[in-house]
Amino acid sequence: MKNQPNENNMDSRMQRRSANQQGPKQPKQHGTRRWHPWRWFWGIIILLLLVIVGFGAVAYHNINSATSKAYKSAGITKARDTKAVLNSKKPISILFLGTDTGALGRSYKGRTDTIMIATINPQTKKMLLVSLPRDTMTDIAGYPDESPAKINAAYAYGGVGTTIKTVQNLLNVPIDYYALLNMGGLEKAINEVGGVTVTSPLSFSYEGSTFEKGQTYHMNGATALKFSRMRYDDPQGDYGRQTRQRLVVEALFRKSIAVQTVLNSSFLNSISSQSQTDLTNSDLVKLAQNYRSATKNISSDHMQGQGQMINGQSFEVVGHSEKQRVTNELRTSLDLSAKTDE
Template identity: 30%
Template sequence: MLKPARRRRRRHRLLRRALLGLAICLLTPVLLSLVVALYLQHQLAGQIERIDGVFGGNHDRPAKTVVATRAVNILLLGTDRRSDEPTTGTAATAASWVAGAQRSDAIMVLHIDGDRRGASVISIPRDSWVTIPGHGPGKINAAFSYGGPSLAVRTIENVTGIRIDHLAVVDRNGFRELTDSLGGVTLDVPETVHDSYRDVTWTAGRHTMSGDEALDYVGQRAGLPGGDFDRIHRQQHFLRTVLDETLTQELVKEPRHAYRVLDILTKNLSVDSDWSVGQMRGLLVSLRHLRSAGIGYLTVPVAGTGMEGSQSVVHLDRAGNEELWNAVRDDTVSDWLATNPASETPAAVG
């Protein structure tokens, strides 16, 4: 017969074994999920193409203000190269930049607030007449054509006075593949409009657009009352729809679908080589509480349109832009937008 002390020790051993077994049963799926998540993260991040020397050649870059050290400014460029070959991401089979071959069709600055509770997507009209370093006056989208990503960043920093932290570039092929991977994107067209350039008519109502259709829709300006300004609104409306209805809802419910979309995105995306995987992961984690309602969409203030020689251009409102970019530097964009509602992208666009 076991003595009381031995019985207690035996019960303790049995209890420890039982608890250890229970812990293994509970933790194994968690650990397995963690390993899988880390593997997928590494695999996806490894697919992103890196662009070297993006911030080189500019030794007089704007500094961050003390109050906005945690804020992040990302320059988003959509290139307009008409090519059947991808030019961005690891899926690229053609050069990402060839002098004179392409321009930046969409130019946006994504400003992420320092407290990570808000963000702003700020569009700059591609025909904005600015000074391009080393080339003199020209349309802002020509900077990418003249000197690639590095000159594009340098031009944006000189025009805005803000410091760009990172760059992300996607071409038309990437846009098309991403849209198709989502099963199309559904947009509401408020009124019937005809695109005489592409000979396409968009009837009023709801349309689920394929990649090719979405490219036509966000690229149209012929037949739109506001021309290029309406095109900017369409680009932002498309982005807002993707974030609101697709990424934040459907993909969360379907992990396999989410992986397929992220796989397509990372294969077609190019970013600056200074943007490490760890920095990307840290930024994504810090944005876990950001909701779509906290993202504002706006266009920089403009003074009007005009001609510079034979070129139709957009003249920026210097005073309005100075106020806006000061707000970006001070991390107070939401306050600026509240007092300048005319710059905000309307909820419904033509």
């Protein structure tokens, strides 16, 4: 393995690179990381769009307007013909990404500190969500001189396209579509649906709010973000935070599928202004027509790494057997034949 540069050295190298090839300029880190929520919340909006068929022309108009604003190509050739997959009603995969921008005064490009793969299988009527640790050590697709690095740096180096290729290379799984949300959108969305109800899995206090294990709380957007932010006092660290993030998003999904939410153009526009995806309106209609039943049976998992300090940086190093387990799980959910990771 090549010597891994620390993040400051990587930032300086990226700044020099940008002068010559318009590569991304990695911003300075601003102190302790305060929160890396489930900015893949746009995935909840995608799921919300699956109810479009049932709610008629007004819902379609609102959704069409919102998703048109959010569309942006990944800028790469996909691993397979995604239109053919969707037209033939085969299982699809969506990569959910979240960035640091949009709140807490952040306006730089940032990294994708939330990374999740979703598979939707209309035949088995099941949906799978798998979280990838943001500090997973891996090679960045197209950037051999910068590899190995943390997987969340792929977005800073080369954008969504590089992130998709990096995830595909890591797990040997095709990524059909992506959806990205910056953290400025989540609080707005929670407030738009009237808050979310969540039961805390542990007791802790954070930024003036206190939560008790086993107690159920109705949270507004600000409180839900606090519930999702805390990491250092969780015995499970970032993995525990991922669990709380899942609780918030699942609660938000339950509220989002209501008819009044689908018809709420303010809600949809607040999300679309903070998001981007390469799912077109016609893609979403196909999802609504053929994949909706799968969202009623959602399971979740995460890829488990082991924390290691390498050249002054903290990484999550994922063993071969764990990576193969996740690959098998995802490929099975996509009805694809087994493949052995290197």
